[in-house]
Amino acid sequence: MVESKLIYSQLLKKLKSFPDREAKNISLKYMFLKFNITSSDLLLNKKFTWGENQEKSFINDIDQILKKVPVQYVTSSEFFYDSKFYINKNTLIPRPETEELVNNVIKLERSNVKKEILDIGTGCGCIAITISNHIKSNVVGIDSSMEAIKVAKKNNSLTSNKVKFIYSKVEEYKPHKFFDVIISNPPYIPKSDIEKVDDIVLKNEPHDALFVDSDPIYFYKTILSFAQDYLNENGVIYFEINQNYVGLLISMLRGCKYSITKDFYGEQRFLRVTSFTSKTI
Ligand SMILES: C[S@@+](CC[C@H](N)C(=O)[O-])C[C@H]1O[C@@H](n2cnc3c(N)ncnc32)[C@H](O)[C@@H]1O
Structure with missing residues (x-):
């Protein structure tokens, strides 16, 4: 298990080439689409499963985000109305x-x-x-x-x-x-x-x-x-x-x-x- 705040702050650090607000928006969206961690989960520093696979895909995903691929394509998902959809x-x-x-x-x-x-x-x-x-x-x-x-x-x-x-x-x-x-x-x-x-x-x-x-x-x-x-x-x-x-x-x-x-x-x-x-x- 890992603390969500830790992953979120790592992500923010990696995205420092983006303007602050954009980095924050992308990171919040990524946390939600990828790990189902909402803003309130972050405030509560909710823990979630973290293993070798998560680590590998996290590195790969950051690489994609830095190449300006929309976070929705990076995570193959978007939330729409009341559900998450595969895209x-x-x-x-x-x-x-x-x-x-x-x-x-x-x-x-x-x-x-x-x-x-x-x-x-x-x-x-x-x-x-x-x-x-x-x-x-x-x-x-x-x-x-x-x-x-x-x-x-x-x-x-x-x-x-x-x-x-x-x-x-x-x-x-x-x-x-x-x-x-x-x-x-x-x-x-x-x-x-x-x-x-x-x-x-x-x-x-x-x-x-x-x-x-x-x-x-x-x-x-x-x-x-x-x-x-x-x-x-x-x-x-x-x-x-x-x-x-x-x-x-x-x-x-x-x-x-x-x-x-x-x-x-x-x-x-x-x-x-x-x-x-x-x-x-
Ligand atoms: C703006 S997207 C809308 C996708 C989705 N309905 C949404 O709202 O997010 C338009 C869609 O129309 C499809 N499309 C384009 N030409 C079409 C045609 N002649 N007949 C049917 N669908 C078409 C595209 O492949 C695309 O999926």
Whole structure:
């Protein structure tokens, strides 16, 4: 066993090339993701198991962190909503904004009636699995990346195994049923905006999960067109959006019923569409 404060202070010392605050944030996150040690555990100097294996991977992990690999990829995990998810370099690191998206869906869609729900661009499956654990539902998650689907299936088997994950592009997906709710956090950064993206994101996260070729609202159009065929009459679509292209989305949605809401940082981030016409697309 080892005292958590000892490992935390060793980590801080090794990360002295980072600005103080960043070193502290990375170290706290690492302690939690790797050893399940929370800030309060640290205050109490909780002990945890420490052997040769932990020592070896600790050294290796520090090396990766110093090479500016995000701590989530170093530990192959991220906490999302109320659970830890396995991730790897084929999946985006789930973001706090997406937790807010999921929270909105849970608040508005929870009911006694079982719902059919689809998550488009599921990545590691964090949206689909969390929704399936909080809403009475059958949930399907699709993704165009086979490697992402493997990760989502692994997370499914590590939890309640309730979601059906399918390897498919949205453009080619032809389900045999209708959905009550469609959720998507699609790629929404046009390639022309690449220079605005942080280096750490560019160097580490999958570009297919981040970027869209040239039309920033391509996936919103594609998903609305899909929804025309597969969303139930009173169905609802929830999107995460790029605040820089809200104007384009509003033009696309002329004549539709929708609402756009802000995230925790005050950015327009969530789009909820409750009715649309064929003219929209
Ligand atoms: C922004 S990531 C979202 C991942 C996860 N849902 C989340 O919120 O953290 C977008 C995902 O869409 C997938 N994707 C990209 N193009 C797609 C397409 N044509 N059809 C389905 N999924 C696609 C990517 O592989 C990626 O996993």
